[in-house]
Amino acid sequence: MTFANALIALALVLGVTGGLYGVAHLVRLGSTGVGMRPFLSGHDPAEHALSRFHVRWYALTMIFLAFDMEMVFMYPWALVVAEKGTSAVVEMFVFLAILMAGVVYAWREGALRWT
């Protein structure tokens, strides 16, 4: 039932968006401007912007990947914490403490800052 409702809502959103594109096509003043130059304060672009972008926080992505996997365990843990009692709480928070130790180590190494 939820699956059907989700599909109906999605179909309606795509329909409305299509409708907007249709109305825009109807009332358009001119055809889509093709080959426009990107905005660089009035200058012509010297290179394509689609290049190897030097991201400054790549260490943050790796720490995020590792820490995020902890969430995989936390969601089912949230269901059973009421029955399992203190042992589940202790286990999960030991698990979290280990990962937080990793994050503090990364902070000391300067990985949370932009290079």
Add this chain to the structure above:
Amino acid sequence: MIELTPWWGALLLPPVLAAFAVAAAVFDSALTARAAGAPAPRAAAGAPLRAAGGLLLQQRRRTLAADAPLWRGAGITLAAAGVLASLVTPLGRWAVGDLSVGIVWFNAMEIVAWAAVWLAGWGANSAFGLVGGYRFIAQGLSYELPHMFALTAPAIGAGSLRVADVVSAQDGLWFAVWMPVAFLVFLATVLAMAFRRPFDHPVSRDTAGGVLAELSGVDRLVFLAGRWLLLVSGAGMAVALFLGGGAGPLLPAWLWSVLKTAAVLAALVWAGHRLPTVRMDRFAELAWLVLIPATLLQALFVSIVVI
């Protein structure tokens, strides 16, 4: 207590969200007009609808060597994610969808915004758009974990990931009362999720509108509508998880939900007007070293109360 609406309920979901989005946009432009001393703020009430009309009229643009399919898809994906995020949020007694893992579904739908905003920035083949798109991913990496722990706290409190159970578990006392840290962090991360001010660095003016630098016409309209819908869905989920959904003394349940969501939306938009734009090279450390331990302690406190 929350029962599933039949199929036509799903048809009502996008219009209700759109109504909330327009109301929030009107409130936002009224605030800006009052600050700028422009003509009567009442005239600003029509500004968002006039702006939408203007965007419909505006000519669309495609930059040179742009990745057009991915770029156009970004706006539509953002709008779809904005609507699907509140599939499981109950309005009063009705909910369009009822998943046993509603909270995880809401979390998954807002992550779609990461891909959509990056694509809008990357697809335009423009330096400012690229910088804006990457800023949003840095923002995502910083706000996501406090957000997840803030979502987990009510789940622990209710012992279930189903939003209906979380709402019914708040009969006695609303979760916002005994999970204040999780509530505040959740509201802040809802602003970050919808890249609204103060977390609007990806679309800020220092890079000529960042991700929005090359978007015009109906593509821009769909993208901005998606952004508003995401904010409305976040506010709706905040009401369901922390403010007891439809619970309230006199008025019918759905009216309580509407009032609470409107109040949360107004608070979020108002907070946006008060705070400067937060840059991520400063916020990342704050999020990882202050917000994550705070929400973890909140989760610890909640789990101790629960066992």
Add this chain to the structure above:
Amino acid sequence: MTLQDYLLLAAALFSVGLYGALSQQSIVMIMMGLELMINAVIVGGAAFWYFTSPDRPDGQVVVVLAVTAMAIEMAMGFAVTTAVFRARDVDMTDMAADLRD
């Protein structure tokens, strides 16, 4: 929708991933091949849980393990690629074969 269909899908995904991992030169593309294989493991694990032992949680634990292993593999892969790129200034597996330092 039988166990064989699911395993067929898993096998197809696995072999596409294998093709990708073997035919690509850049480390990052090889990782994408690896991930397609882990996608196959996820679909296979879910199928085994549903069809052969729904009462025991082992199938689900396999899927959780696969998701976590994929994240760890990605994080380590990117760290190695960054280290190789910084040292060797290239990300091609052929040229990076002599990882001496």
Add this chain to the structure above:
Amino acid sequence: MDLRGWLSRRLPVRPLVVPVPGGTASRLAAERTCRTRGWYSAASPAEANLLVVAGATDGALEAAVERVWQSMPAPRARAAIARAEHAEGQLDAAEATLRDTFRQRRQATETVHPGPEPEMAGRGEDRDGLMLDQLTVPLGPVLPEWPAGLVLHTTVQGDVIQDARVELLGLGQVSGGTPWWPYGGGTPRRGLAARHLDTCASLLTLAGAGRAAITARRLRDDVLLGRPAAELTGPLRRWSAGVRRSWPLRWLLSGLGPVDDDLAPPPHLAGDVLARLRRFATAAEEALADLDEDGALPGRSGDESGDAQWTIETLPRLLAGSELAAARLLVASLDPDIEALTGREVRP
């Protein structure tokens, strides 16, 4: 029912104001008119539908404005404001052309003449050891919240500026070689208060503090309109206290773009972006305190050519290695007045 006409009559106007050296008066007039009419300025040509050129343009500046005009989507209108008094009239005329759908449709079919074809980006060294692609990003004449006439040709890797080269455009246009600030704004103290408020307004807009920036612009316009000092001190003191005591601004701007002493900066440009913002806010307050006397001028001295010259020379050193966002805040906090340089021969 002509939907196109109905929509274009209700279209909100989004102006993109292009500041030009020698056109400060018309820029201020244009900004005031747009603000009072509730037209919020656009951040990029894709969002704009009204191009307002405040002052006379020539040579390279004209070419830049023309390229921005080409990349603006229809419906679009253009207004060149040579003198401040004509601002109201020309903006009304431009708005009329904007809402005239027949002319917009004919205009929209113009062909866009393409510029040179960009090629692939090249690689370059970087401070963190990864040799990746570098883009040349000119922070040029037509950019919101940017000093008039200044062009910075920067090589950017990721979002960090590797090196920057300064170029000045449109210097020939400054009428009679006398800068507008601070004497153009009535008495020198009133002009100086407006000058500080203008710098704070653009810096606060870039820092994202929307309300404080709009209030600064309203106060600047009131000061320039000649409203009595008694009326302005209350709101100005509240605004200035708000800016100085705002802890988010302190957390975000402290330690950004530091100017240390070996660069021998003029006294009021020393310190970091936060120090300069606070100094200008207090200077605006002091200049307003005794508005119509001629005592010592706080903050920037009357003659700004020294500041502008120093800024032009040290900008490349200051910007090398700073991020795009930090660089924009740094340039907005220094805010060199290019017009002041016309009195002296220019050595970028």
Add this chain to the structure above:
Amino acid sequence: MWQEIVFWLCAAGAVGTGIAVFRVDSMARATFALLASFLFGAGTVLLVELTYLGVLVILMMIMEMVIMVVFMVMYMMNPAGLMPMSMLHNQRGSLAIAAGTFALLTAGIYLVDWPTSRAPRPGDPTKALGEALMGPKMLVMIVLGLALFATIVATVVLATNRGRYDRYGDRLERDRPDDPVRGGVGR
């Protein structure tokens, strides 16, 4: 009945986008084709009533693919596929090996008679997973926790260019780290 249709749709989609990952030359398109393949895979997992794991795969895979695209665009030769170039080697061999494994696996699938179980389905598989992780499968969680900690340390060691000795001086005596960009906490 509709489950059959949805299953075959998802299966065809997953394999189709999987092949597209190595056919398309723009890195962004390759990564989002891989994401589409994962989403179709998650669709099949949802069909098998494992709602938590299905939605979890959607959540985790979108995040990982966005991070993957960051690195794809950072290190690949021409990230947007504007310059046609081929990054393949010994295509023939790998195609043969892949086809061989596929044939082998399919034969195995159809020859082996898989055990089928009549055991009762648990009401809420997620709760079953939770109990398992807390009970008998606790070892899995703790071992993975340590593995994640090791990953954080290893990635920071491998990827960062300046360690704590560059920031705080050789004997860690400096109290203010000299970083190119200041962070939000501390100096």
